Amino acid sequence: MTNLATILVNSAVDQGDRIAVRHDDSTLTYAALDDACARVAALLRDRGVRPGDRVALTMPNVPLFPVVYYGVLRAGGVVVPMNPLLKAREVAFALRDCGARMALVFPLFADEVTKAAAETGTECLVTEPAAFEDLLRAHEPMSGIVDRTDDDPALILYTSGTTGTPKGAALSHRNLATNTATAAETLLQVGPDDVLFGGLPLFHAFGQTCALNTAVAAGATLTLLPRFEPRRALEIMARDGVTVFLGVPTMYAALLHAELPDGFDAHRLRLAVSGGASLPVEVLHGFERRFGAGVLEGYGLSETSPVAAFNHPDRPRKAGSIGQPIRGVEMKLVAEDGAAVPPGEVGEIAIRGENVMSGYWNRPEATAEAIRDGWFHSGDLARVDDDGFYFIVDRKKDLIIRGGYNVYPREVEEVLYEHPAVAEAAVVSVPHPVHGEEIAAVITLRPGARATAEEIRDHVKDRVAAYKYPRIVTFTAELPKGPTGKILKREIVIGGHLL
Incomplete structure (x- = not known):
């Protein structure tokens, strides 16, 4: 069976009583999360969602996100995560483009999504917590998981290009499952005793693969922060004994200069991971001195599930580098004519491997332009040294x-x-x-x-x-x-x- 939702089912069997997701005083064990997801799957099935149907999801970092996320996957659907900050016109474009069968939205962001759904004729379900819990209790958990193939889409992530028209990167169950396994086993090396910081937006590939899916696959705990605020992040790190912090450079800069709460203790923190943009070397070293945990930088894109390169924990690290290609992934630098660029010179990063998307949803021309001879062309310019470490130097695109x-x-x-x-x-x-x-x-x-x-x-x-x-x-x-x-x-x- 190939379905990303199996990572939750397996952890529910092995770690049923352990806490899977925490949001302050609210927690879900793996058994409870699995049960709730099975009920979501039954609800979607009863409302006409069939395998392959796209279901949009607009929610902040709250426990309901993984409940619906894995519920859609369990029903055989394709998750289309939306940034909660999008306006109605932006949401409507995505709903129309992917042909969403349904849209589920957290009440706080319902106004824009319901407007968009009315415009596109998409069924919209507002997940008001009390009413949604009653709705789920009225459905018996769906037994089993809908089988999908390796190459069936599990996720569509919308990312704009230099043309200004958003494109949906279609990521398969294999793309996400292999990238998650690699992150859990070789990059973060997490297990059931780990607590991962969940401050990265879960609608984003970085937050989904490296925080949510990695935590679930390992049977670890993900502690959520819906909106990043440095003081609150520090309190969560100490309160919940965070062992792995995941963030973008602006988060690291904020934590580096934030006042520590009284009695702050983050002795369990063993690893910090940075991605999304280049992390200034001064910030990296400053964070390490203040919190006593090493920071490892990585690199990826929505189109690569997202991780493509990383400073591996069991190898020498180079500050300022995005590291080396991860397991199952190849990288190279190419010139404008596609010719290989030698070490030390600047070229465009091209990526090939099990993490690369099948293509842009209903965009064959854009797919052909991005993926040539099996290599995804990132638009990012870099150089590589003699040890195989990559250093981003610029962006080819106007990002x-x-x-x-x-x-x-x-x-x-x-x-x-x-x-x-x-x-x-x-x-x-x-x-x-x-x-x-x-x-x-x-x-x-x-x-x-x-x-x-x-x-x-x-x-x-x-x-x-x-x-x-x-x-x-x-x-x-x-x-x-x-x-x-x-x-x-x-x-x-x-x-x-x-x-």
Whole structure:
């Protein structure tokens, strides 16, 4: 049988009485989590969800997330996780694009999702805790797990590209199961006695594979934090005896400078893992000195389930490096013409292995462009040393990473162009001491038109997730262009920064 949900069933058999998920005083044992997931699967089946149907999931980091996540998988469905911060227009696009059969949403985020579901004709179920528990109790647990093949999709993760049109990376049961097993066995090396910090968003590939699925596969405990706040994170680390901390660089910087709670004790912390963006070496060493645990950096993308490279715990580490390819994965650097790049020179990272997606959902042309001769072309530029350690040096794509969240300029530019006063717009990033990168919009106005920076910001803020809108808005008479008329972002100057 191939179904990612088997990792939960197996742990429920072996570790039934152990705590699987904790959110403050609320806990679920493996037996209770398995039972709840089986009831979700029965509910979905009775509402017409069939194997292969897509089911959207919009929830924060609360115990209900894994209940629904594994319930959908158990029923043979395909999970489509949504960022809870998305607006109705963004949700509607994804629901329509993947042909979602149902959408399940946490009450706090119901307004935008229900609007989107009404627009697309998608059945929407608001999971108000008390009412949803009653609904589950009314369903007998579904016996067994719907069998799927290795290559059947288990998950669709929406990720924008430089075209600005979101694409759904289809990850198979094999992609996720093998990446999870590798993370649990060779990278994090976790077991039932471990407690993993669950502050990474579970709708994201990093949080799903390295926190949720890895913890469940190992029979460990995942302690959840719905919204990262450094003081609260420190309290959870001490209270629950966190052994493995997973985070993005902005989290590490925040913890490094946060005041420690009275009596703080994190002696059980043995490992910290960073991904999502480059971690400054000073922050890495500062965290290690303060908390007494080694930090290992890794690298991956939604399209690679996500882990592709890692500083392995049983090998020498190189600070500032994303490490070496993980088990079952090959990496190489290629030039524009596809030729291999020798050690020490910069090239684009190409990845091949059991972690690489089957393709973008209903996007054959985009899939063919990204996966060539079996190699996924990442768009990230790096160099590799003689020991096989990779070092990211730049991004080929115009991706902006703000506080660990991916922001694609073209998507924001499309919204800017919807403003009646905007003639041309370019979205770029500038360095930021906390978020790593901040989003800036440089705009030329239509002849005779007027607009303020605040008006432009509000226009975008109402139409995209909160982390995407430009905090910096400047106006210019003309944007720099090349001979073909293409805007040259690298020649834009903002606040003294030449981009």
